[in-house]
Amino acid sequence: MEIQVQELNNQNLFIKDSEVEQRNDLIKNILLYKVDLTLQKGTDYYGTVEIHLHLQDNRNTDNHVQIDFAGQKVDFVKIRNIDQSDSQFRNIKFTFERNRVMIDSEEIMQDLKQNNKISIMIQFKNQYNNTVQDRGLFSTITGENQYLYSQGEVASMHYIFPCVEQINFRAPFQLSLVHPADWVVISNSSIAYQQNINNLTVLSKFETTQPFPCYLYGIFAGNYVVYNQKYKEKVDLNIYCRKEKAKVIENQIDELFQITKFGLNLMEEYTEIDFYMKKLDLVFCDNYNFYGMENPGCISLEEKRYIFEEEREPLKIMRRAYIMFHEIAHMWFGDFVSLEWWNNLFLKEGFATFFGYKAVSKYFSQLEYGIHIELQKIMILIDENKANMITLSHEKLPYYDYSMFKAHNCISYNKGGMFFQFLEQKVYGEQQFKELLRQYLRENSFSKVDEKSFLKYFKDIYSQKYLFKNHLSYFCESQFTDLMNLGLVEDNYKNLDLSFIVLSKINKSVINSKYDDLAKYSSIDNIILLNTSDNHLIFNRIKMEDLKFLDENNIIEKFNLFQRITIWNTLLFENIQFQKQEYFNDFFLRNLQYENNMVVLHYIMRIYPQFCKQFTEKQEDKIINLYLQENDIQKKRIIFKNLIRYINSEKNTFSLIQIYENQERKVKPKYLNKLKQKIKKIYNDSIEKITKLGNKQ
Ligand SMILES: [Zn+2]
Structure with a gap:
């Protein structure tokens, strides 16, 4: 779910x-x-x-x-x-x-x-x-x-x-x-x-x-209306939506069927277990409080997010397919094999996340839409830092806590998904991981699993540790440091075949390196970064002087997508785990222009302000200018949609209201209302101004 x-x-x-x-x-x-x-x-x-x-x-x-x-x-x-x-x-x-x-x-x-x-x-x-x-x-x-x-x-x-x-x-x-x-x-x-x-x-x-x-x-x-197609002549696919949405859904119905078939096919091929029902329905529900729910044979989905009324940004397009793949993956992980109890929620949500992103990255392979999952590591960090946060597999919480979705968090979903990806890519390799999973599914078909069922097939030391401990570690000045005492030793890191980005300060070149070759680059003339978009759960620290070097020499312009994700991850990690710095925001603002992957741009713009030091008025000016000067329509729209997250000063809140009101494209009233709420906060005692603003509309 x-x-x-x-x-x-x-x-x-x-x-x-x-x-x-x-x-x-x-x-x-x-x-x-x-x-x-x-x-x-x-x-x-x-x-x-x-x-x-x-x-x-x-x-x-x-x-x-x-x-x-x-x-x-x-x-x-x-x-x-x-x-x-x-x-x-x-x-x-x-x-x-x-x-x-x-x-x-x-x-x-x-x-x-x-x-x-x-x-x-x-x-x-x-x-x-x-x-x-x-x-x-x-x-x-x-x-x-x-x-x-x-x-x-x-x-x-x-x-x-x-x-x-x-x-x-x-x-x-x-x-x-x-x-x-x-x-x-x-x-x-x-x-x-x-x-x-x-x-x-x-x-x-x-x-x-x-x-x-x-x-x-x-x-x-x-009074639902229904559309049908067949999957491989054996499964009836039905998509239901409210009568009122029939006109809107018609121009995207083929795409929705295509995503469904792609998801089913990927899961069948991967697991070697055919979909076990005669039909699969997708039901779009109005006013639905959830993104989606994996009822076997009749998946429910939230209507507003997934039936597009207008052209949507790549992040939203990716996200729609992701949710559908996620729910389809649950037909195998969660439904076909279910949980003994909620304390191993990651065994359904982690797998659904893992397969959701696997399918997205294959479905949109040319656009590289799946890769931004690597940025979601940050969200795991936030949850792991909270007191009394659960581990992947944990002692049972009170049942009531589960009913309030206490375990439906970034540990069960993101960490679960990334942990499986880590096992696949870094510990077992794709083929062996797949075979173990097939065995796990076959031997638990239509029955229940707990952590022991999982560890029966996955006996590596990483599973032993990641499952039962909160953990994050990071790489800093050629050293790995355990942040929360997972207890991995140097050899464990070595075995992971980690990759690094080496920047020469002398000729400003960027090359990739493996752990074993790092020694030859360890001089003050090089900056070494751990590639954090490499299917693992380790973060990277950066020295302020190195960050400034990258900035002043426009190095990010030379970075490919993986390297850019590494730098965004690193920036977020510094902000969250160590001291928030005004300079990080300047770096972010100056280098945002180099982010050309629209999903990554959208995502980073959305999460960065949650964790950084509040923007100064000058920095706010800069981001507004970034918007005004942007020529790429798609990029402009993404910046536009996120501006509100960055603006807090009185002056710029007013400018933003003006920008929003002067847009040809209608801005959702909720954005304007949010801004007016901000103004209300600033002028707590002056209702007049707000009334005037209200009349202007
Ligand atoms: Zn789920």
Whole structure:
């Protein structure tokens, strides 16, 4: 999954870790979720869930049996022994409060003791959620049309229907929907059977899925329009979007299918495991609080970012393909092989990130759009510097923390992805890494993994260390330094076949060198930089005098993309880890002109101001001039979009408002509002000026 913002939740109501343990003591496996929902137009729906439980052999039957449900109402709960085919459901007493359906074990003690397999049936009522901050089955209404979509990760399926909200139970999903006749319905599997109940209502039964954790179940319904193509004559591809977007999506639908096919093909070839479902849907959702979600067979994607209404910058084009590749990679990593628990989230998010960028760099190979992942190392550094930050594999956090996306951070995503890239490129080589991964997937198909499952195949010392320790190290004056005590020794670094950039101060030449050859360049006449865009997790320091030399001699002009990324990384590293310097900003401003890769330019402009010393008014003037003097339309647009991140002074905030208002191209109101907020801050007590500005529009 790719997340966007955090949700609100009430910790007291959330499933407790002790409750998870109790359930693990009782339930060995969940055999089936049979879910029948009646979806109505408007706000309400209702339904019945049957959960087939396989109980533990040595089970503890003293506690309540708890089913999670954060919905409106429970009508009844029934139980049946499914070992005996003639056993009937019988009503049982229950309480429904604090998001839990509790069944007193006294009442069903006999069932729990004598039977190994029981079915619990719950009939319930619920409502759609209209606000983005809520969880559950989301609903948006545009005029006559209504659209529903589900979002399960991390633990939100129990906001939709009663279930055992735990990733460690994989169960087949058997869904039936009764719905308005003019609605399209979508779930993980194909529709097996459809029948008109009357003129206005239809029953759609979906095929039973392979077993998946219930957070991956997908339910979508509404006035969606659909486009179809086939992948290799064997998989039906469907793209759904809201009726209102049909006109807009039509001119990009081929591109969207092409990206999907490219992603599927790459994953199939790499893993040697064919996509295991008959169809794959992409559903574009309105007002969606996430970038994308990897429900097997029905990926959901945020609509605004990925259905382009106008020409978009290369970063946005790259990012759209990346998210699609990321979610497609999850079909193998996360879905086909799922997690035992959330403390190894990197085993799904790290792999999805790794394959997402691998696919991007192949898909846009001529444009070199994939390489900017190397700049994202910086974000790992930020998270590793935080107190109590998780390691890739870590001691379990409270379940509630995972539900609030505490582990959905740069460690699980960026570091996970870069760590796998590091293993592939620096430790095993592409072929061996691929073969180990194939084996890992094959031997864990449709089951769960944890860190031990991974280490069974990847026995190198780097895996041992990176998985369990926070770590960053850097290269400075021919030395490697551990920043956070990973414990790598000189030989470990040597084995990584690192590459270096050597600059001669005498003839101003730039050459690449390997570690073993470095000795011959170690003189004061050379500047040696570690190539940080070389698939590893080591940073580089630079001496101020060396930076000035590069600057004064326009050396960056001679740099290729990898070398430029190294210098941007180095600049950010100095700012974050050591002292922020005004001079770094000057260097940045003077050398930005040499960045010709539009994705890197956009990305660096976006992240640099987050970490540097605040720009002086003079530096602000310079960046505004950079914008005014730029002739390349694409570059100008990228600088334009990012200007707001750099400007803080009163004078320049006003100039920027003028620039924005005089643009032919309409500026999004949110940019202007942000600027006006800045002014508001400056003139906290003078509302007049803002009112005047408002009237000017
Ligand atoms: Zn993901």
